[in-house]
Amino acid sequence: MTAALRFDPIRLPPVCEELRKEVRAFLAEEIAAGTFDPHKPQREDSDAPEFSRRVGERGWLGMTWPKQYGGHERTFLERYVVTEEMRIANAPTRRFFVADRQSGPVLLKYAPEHIKMDILPRICRGELCFAIGMSEPNSGSDLFAAKTKATKTDGGYLINGSKIWTTSAHIADYMIAIFRTSPPTKENRRHGLTQFLVDMKSPGIKVNPIAQITGQYEFNEVVFTDVFVPDDHLLGEVDGAWKQATSELAYERSGPERFLETYYVLTELVRALGPDPDTRGAEGIGRLVAQLHTMRRMSVSVAGMLQAGKEPVVEASIVKDIGTIWEQQLPHRVRELAAFVDGEASNHATLDELTAFATKLAPKLTIQGGTTEVLRGIIARGLGLR
Amino acid sequence: MMRNKSVAFLGFDHVRCAVRPVPAALVFVSAFHHHAAQQQDQHACLAIRRVLSAQPGNAVTETDNIVVETAEKIFADLADAQTINADKAETWKAPLWQALSESGLLLSWVPEEFGGSGASVAEGFGVLNAAGRAGLAVPLAETMLAGWLLAQGKIAAPEGAMTIAPAHPKDRIALDADGKLSGRARSVPFAQGAQHIAVLAQSAAGATIALVPASACRIDKGLGVGGDASDVVTLDKVAPIATAPAPDGLNQTSLLLMGVVARSLQIAGALETLLDRSVTYANERVAFEKKIGKFQAVQHNLAKLAGETSAALAAATSAADAISSADGFDEALFLEAAAAKIRCAEAAEKGAAIAHQVHGAIGFTREHILHRFSLRALAWRDDFGNESHWAVELGRMVAKRGADDLWPLVASR
Numbered sequence: 060m061t062a063a064l065r066f067d068p069i070r071l072p073p074v075c076e077e078l079r080k081e082v083r084a085f086l087a088e089e090i091a092a093g094t095f096d097p098h099k100p101q102r103e104d105s106d107a108p109e110f111s112r113r114v115g116e117r118g119w120l121g122m123t124w125p126k127q128y129g130g131h132e133r134t135f136l137e138r139y140v141v142t143e144e145m146r147i148a149n150a151p152t153r154r155f156f157v158a159d160r161q162s163g164p165v166l167l168k169y170a171p172e173h174i175k176m177d178i179l180p181r182i183c184r185g186e187l188c189f190a191i192g193m194s195e196p197n198s199g200s201d202l203f204a205a206k207t208k209a210t211k212t213d214g215g216y217l218i219n220g221s222k223i224w225t226t227s228a229h230i231a232d233y234m235i236a237i238f239r240t241s242p243p244t245k246e247n248r249r250h251g252l253t254q255f256l257v258d259m260k261s262p263g264i265k266v267n268p269i270a271q272i273t274g275q276y277e278f279n280e281v282v283f284t285d286v287f288v289p290d291d292h293l294l295g296e297v298d299g300a301w302k303q304a305t306s307e308l309a310y311e312r313s314g315p316e317r318f319l320e321t322y323y324v325l326t327e328l329v330r331a332l333g334p335d336p337d338t339r340g341a342e343g344i345g346r347l348v349a350q351l352h353t354m355r356r357m358s359v360s361v362a363g364m365l366q367a368g369k370e371p372v373v374e375a376s377i378v379k380d381i382g383t384i385w386e387q388q389l390p391h392r393v394r395e396l397a398a399f400v401d402g403e404a405s406n407h408a409t410l411d412e413l414t415a416f417a418t419k420l421a422p423k424l425t426i427q428g429g430t431t432e433v434l435r436g437i438i439a440r441g442l443g444l445r
Numbered sequence: 446m447m448r449n450k451s452v453a454f455l456g457f458d459h460v461r462c463a464v465r466p467v468p469a470a471l472v473f474v475s476a477f478h479h480h481a482a483q484q485q486d487q488h489a490c491l492a493i494r495r496v497l498s499a500q501p502g503n504a505v506t507e508t509d510n511i512v513v514e515t516a517e518k519i520f521a522d523l524a525d526a527q528t529i530n531a532d533k534a535e536t537w538k539a540p541l542w543q544a545l546s547e548s549g550l551l552l553s554w555v556p557e558e559f560g561g562s563g564a565s566v567a568e569g570f571g572v573l574n575a576a577g578r579a580g581l582a583v584p585l586a587e588t589m590l591a592g593w594l595l596a597q598g599k600i601a602a603p604e605g606a607m608t609i610a611p612a613h614p615k616d617r618i619a620l621d622a623d624g625k626l627s628g629r630a631r632s633v634p635f636a637q638g639a640q641h642i643a644v645l646a647q648s649a650a651g652a653t654i655a656l657v658p659a660s661a662c663r664i665d666k667g668l669g670v671g672g673d674a675s676d677v678v679t680l681d682k683v684a685p686i687a688t689a690p691a692p693d694g695l696n697q698t699s700l701l702l703m704g705v706v707a708r709s710l711q712i713a714g715a716l717e718t719l720l721d722r723s724v725t726y727a728n729e730r731v732a733f734e735k736k737i738g739k740f741q742a743v744q745h746n747l748a749k750l751a752g753e754t755s756a757a758l759a760a761a762t763s764a765a766d767a768i769s770s771a772d773g774f775d776e777a778l779f780l781e782a783a784a785a786k787i788r789c790a791e792a793a794e795k796g797a798a799i800a801h802q803v804h805g806a807i808g809f810t811r812e813h814i815l816h817r818f819s820l821r822a823l824a825w826r827d828d829f830g831n832e833s834h835w836a837v838e839l840g841r842m843v844a845k846r847g848a849d850d851l852w853p854l855v856a857s858r
Contacts, residue, residue, distance in 0.1 A: 064717070064751065066759035068766035070858075079856065147852050322852075330848035336840065344843050345836030349760075349787035352780060352855055357759040374755065381752040438751055439744035442724050 069363030075140045082144040100149040101416040106230050107151035115185030120159050129180030135366045143315035158182045162189035169294035192222040192236025203249045209238035215289040221282045228266045228279040231259050237300045249301035254294040261286050273419045313361040313375040318354040318382030321417040324393040331404040343396040373441030380434045387424045390417035512564045513571040519544045520579035526814040554593035559601040570765035577714020580817040584635035586707045591643035598654030598689030605640035614830040620648035625682040636676035637666050645700050652691035671824030694774045702782040704829035709761035709785035712793050715822040716754040719800040750799040757792035760785040783835040790832035793822040
């Protein structure tokens with residue numbers, strides 16, 4: 060047999076269900092206090108610094124990190140529950156989500172001790188927002204074509220060039236980015252890029268907003284002109300960023316955010332069709348729920364295997380591939396079934412509004428964080444085709 | 446007919462200690478399990494207990510499961526797809542069936558007291574996943590399900606091939622006041638060739654489990670898409686060999702859901718083989734001066750096949766795990782079983798299409814083994830209620846619970 064795929068039927072342990080209750084109670088309080096409206100995922104600016112601090116106070120940021128850095132040494136399965144409940148409630152997680160999922164783990168692994176001691180506890184307290192500097196105007200999926208330069212100077216590096224599609228750059232305190240420190244070699248075109256931690260308050264950084272088709276403002280162009288980054292902000296190996304991007308990817312790819320991004324339209328469809336839908340409505344709901352349940356079981360399975368120290372890299376890519384396509388198609392399926400909704404349904408307007416928003420949002424879901432095409436290449440390699 | 450024989454797994458007597466004090470399936474025979482477990486030599490059981498951990502999550506996929514290994518060995522030796530495909534005289538059938546019978550696998554889900562080998566529900570599902578990988582064309586799943594149904598009524602399982610009726614959600618078989626069974630059951634897999642049929646009948650007193658000789662029924666032969674028997678069974682005042690009231694919680698829906706999870710695991714297994722064969726072929730076949738597996742279009746198709754296979758595996762093994770560790774039939778279990786059938790059926794359609802596309806014309810030939818897996822995966826969609834049926838039922842359940850109870854239901858799994 061070729062490489063066998065594994066999706067062990069992992070169940071979340073009881074501690075997760077206790078935690079789930081706490082998270083739900085917390086979110087209900089926040090909603091009641093007017094912090095956010097769970098029925099408004101389309102809100103224009105989802106930055107909520109105070110909410111972020113309160114999530115930190117509850118101990119739900121840096122959950123899996125060592126205590127010495129402000130973390131809580133809990134399991135990835137516990138973090139999973141917090142993530143999915145936040146997502147289902149459409150909570151404003153923008154400020155802390157990237158730092159918690161991605162940037163913190165990179166710093167934990169590659170930053171010098173004094174930087175870890177300085178920054179990680181602040182992430183855990185919900186005080187810091189991070190951006191990721193990967194894509195450039197002429198290098199998107201082809202990450203290793205990046206040209207923005209880091210040139211060695213006294214005590215550090217000077218950055219010149221630009222990054223693009225940088226989510227949250229306009230509110231971020233820091234960016235973790237890759238810059239070119241050497242040209243690629245003949246043998247290895249991935250050589251020559253180095254990962255850096257950049258303080259977004261550094262002189263020479265200009266953030267230009269880019270409007271999106273949903274009407275939301277999330278991403279930006281970031282232009283660097285002689286931006287100084289000190290030596291101790293270099294993360295990992297000079298010219299070796301390509302070696303550093305692998306292990307965290309499985310977490311990034313397979314989380315609940317990879318299939319729940321448009322979930323709200325399914326809830327509203329069920330509400331609109333009412334307790335006694337016709338056959339077509341019932342079948343439509345049944346299929347979507349079966350697919351959702353399966354996606355989640357796959358995603359929990361990958362989380363559990365990761366927690367157990369396994370490396371389900373291919374499985375994680377599969378979860379993102381079919382998960383993002385599912386959440387992308389969901390508004391279209393809901394739109395079809397909405398034809399059978401009674402005109403008197405109380406949430407008619409909400410359903411229409413949310414379906415329209417999700418339809419506009421859908422195209423990005425299979426692009427951000429690794430396109431479908433890139434993922435399928437990774438899966439094909441895992442299958443032994445490359 | 447009702448000999449209470451003891452059949453052990455070939456050479457693996459100690460596998461009986463796999464009969465753990467774990468609740469059985471939708472309805473429970475745990476009383477037997479406890480009894481059997483007490484009879485075991487504790488020392489002999491220790492090693493195997495470690496391997497066959499009863500924890501949810503280790504249910505089906507542990508490859509070091511000795512029951513599943515026994516099945517895989519038999520399939521490898523006696524059910525090789527290439528050999529079977531070339532064997533026009535069907536000489537493969539008798540030795541395979543004999544081995545399955547002697548190994549005790551046919552009655553995996555029957556406690557030893559009732560003539561079975563008393564494997565756990567999880568192990569039985571693992572066997573069916575392996576049977577799917579082998580594209581098995583004999584009534585192993587059907588005989589196992591029949592044995593399971595009979596065991597719920599404490600009716601000893603007879604020797605030989607069996608199947609269950611009804612197999613279609615809209616069919617009913619009635620038990621009248623004289624103790625006779627009447628009704629029509631469509632799409633009954635492998636009714637032709639079965640010696641007995643385990644029936645779940647409806648009577649004034651409620652659901653009743655009955656064992657009937659196949660010879661007492663009219664069987665109109667049919668063939669499913671996969672080439673396996675799918676028949677219409679008509680009972681006209683048939684006198685059963687034995688009857689027993691169905692225990693609480695066992696009704697036609699829970700029986701069909703047991704069948705649905707069995708079929709889901711078989712579909713997932715067939716998809717695993719379709720993926721394996723397709724990747725192997727793409728790495729061998731040369732066109733336009735390179736292996737076709739080097740073309741990005743082919744790679745992406747195979748990645749999609751891997752995705753569908755994964756979804757089917759995850760849905761089916763999750764449902765099997767849920768049933769294996771359940772202590773009652775509830776809406777969460779309904780979600781697991783129905784979702785498995787729906788998603789596996791969808792995966793079968795998409796997956797079989799890709800496997801054929803990758804193979805090109807050769808995969809469309811009778812001589813090539815691809816159809817043994819692709820057509821069976823497609824045929825298995827139809828048994829015990831197809832995906833449309835279960836989607837309607839699942840959708841109605843979700844609608845009744847209401848929009849705000851959907852996520853809590855999904856998250857509870």
